Amino acid sequence: MSSEDTKTIVLDKGQKGLGFHIRGGYDNQHIPGDTGIFVTRLKEGAAAHTDGRLKEGDRILEIDGISVRNVTHNEAVSLFLRTGPSCQLLVEPDAERKALTKAAASLQSNSLITSSRNSDSTLFTASNVIVFTAGALTLSLITLYLARKKGWSLFKR
Structure with a gap:
């Protein structure tokens, strides 16, 4: 990751x-397969909100010069x-x-690999169906998560 991809605040x-909430860590992944610490909410009127540079969805890489790239959630909070x-x-x-996006692309490609590699009649083996189902389920969960984050109401009460 280059310095162009990061900023210091x-x-x-x-x-x-400071006025923000975080999620993530290797023990409590916010995004499956990603151990990062992510900003999930800014508190109105607190330091991060009034400063305006830190945004929801940013990944925190270091706190006062200490890396949080592969720590538990509690270590980051501490x-x-x-x-x-x-x-x-x-x-x-961002x-x-x-x-x-990377997780969704990975799931889609993993789900489609079975059909491109198996042109014979073994397409529907148990392991292929499990991989496809797990990929589709995870992609659905990611889609629902993003929809909720955007404030879309998918289900009427």
Whole structure:
């Protein structure tokens, strides 16, 4: 990843704190197969929101110079709690969308591999059906997640 793909943001905590929620970590992956720490919500009026540079969907790569590329969720939270009155973040903007697109493409290609490799009558083996079903299910879950994130109402109550 080049420095063009990242940005450094320094936030002053202020009275309302940094003001954002994170998800992820290798123990609690926000996106299947991705161990990153992602910003999932900004608190209105808090430091990150008023600063305007940190966005929902950004991946946090470092907190005060300490890498969080392959840590547990709790380790990342602990690093945030130990920051002083200001916090320096290295972030990858819009990483959530990129990771979801990559995961969806990977699932689609894995699901289609079985049909392109097996031109004979063994197309519907148990393992091929399981791979296709798991890929379709995960792709559906990713689609529902993105729809909800965009605020789309798919089901009427």
